[in-house]
Amino acid sequence: MNMQGELQLGADELAVQRWRADFPILQTCVHGKPLVYLDNAATTQKPLAVIEAEDRYYRHDNSNVHRGVHSLSQRATDAFEAARVKVQRLLNAASPNEIVFVRGTTEAINLVAQSYGRSRLREGDEIIVSGLEHHSNIVPWQMLCQQVGAKLRVIPVNDAGELKLEAYERLFGPHTRMVALAHVSNALGTVVPVKAMTDIAHAHDVPVLLDGAQAIAHVPVDVQALDCDFYAFSSHKLYGPMGVGVLYGKAELLNAMPPYQGGGDMIRSVSFEHTEYNVLPFKFEAGTPNVAGVIGLGAAIDYLSAIGFEAIAAHEHALLVYATRAVEQIPGLRLIGTAHDKTGILSFVLKDAHAHDVGTILDHQGIAIRTGHHCAMPLMERFGVPATARASFALYNTRREADALVAGLEKVVELFNT
Incomplete structure (x- = not known):
């Protein structure tokens, strides 16, 4: 040393x-x-501030969000949406509307694969992933390939556990439609040069999703500086509660994507003839969210920010x-x-x-x-x-x-x- x-x-x-x-x-x-x-790559432990934030919500503010005019619902909604702003600032996203709450990184990647991918990819198109990926950034793309007839292309890994960038560049062709990369390898700890790889993809007019599950607690994440199109992470990797995840997406992409799930809160009006979907980010947040978990994630961000x-x-x-x-x-x-x-x-x-x-x-x-x-x-x-x-x-x-x-x-x- x-x-x-x-x-x-x-x-x-x-x-x-x-x-x-x-x-x-x-x-x-x-x-x-x-x-x-x-075993922190599997899940981090929770500070007392996070435990108390969830406990305080259930003791004093337990109510559904966005739907009520009574005080409990308003307090719960305020805390829930305040957490969204904290995530926006953590990632340096352009707007809170670009922050979608999901159950975890896995659901975030599936959302992009089934909403963005399924609506845009066709037979013969290609998706680039790397040899470092967690199954959650392989299987959703394989499923999409089976659904639309696309193909998966894989960036090779060298003996040190690093991606071969020259081979990555050679994978691009006229049918490349998506790149999905781990920001940090969960199995090896390799930090992937995602900024350079995103720039290469964008030079070919190809969008990039970054799996940030292993990066979010360990390396700086600035989605505007990275210029990634999507970024996904899980609360429980960031000293927050399980059962909560985040999908960041550029607003223009999210606005153009169809909903991933249907139900309450993702709609503006419903009749038996027609449904009008809600605005961002609610269009992708069907059903009752994990309100306590989101508030706990906000408390985790506050805790980590205080340390630095x-x-x-x-x-x-x-x-x-x-x-x-x-x-x-x-x-x-x-x-x-x-x-x-x-x-x-x-x-x-x-x-x-x-x-x-x-x-x-x-x-x-x-x-x-x-x-x-x-x-x-x-x-x-x-x-x-x-x-x-x-x-x-x-x-x-x-x-x-x-x-x-x-x-x-x-x-x-x-x-x-x-």
């Missing part, structure tokens, strides 16, 4: 302890050991450098994904030990990691492994927890060598 990284870790020590105090679950013990939670995303990113990067150096010394450990630009994810395999066994042994030490294919089976096949063990860091993780991971892995090596 360089000196700057060491100083950063030291400077962050007291700040991280303050942050940790905000997360009640971190006081939990597992198998009699203090919890070391390193730059401070969080600096801490996580320094911790990644520290942990990477440490695990590289473990005999028989192979890191999968060594991209130059990464977020705090360590994906690895251990010689003679299945990833699930690694996870089980670590669990008995109180250490929570993720094992399996991480909903990225094509990527696992690319690296010739059925699964990896994945440790992923967040703002509340510490050097001591990285040391505990290393000690736990050394115990795995010892068990499998006896």
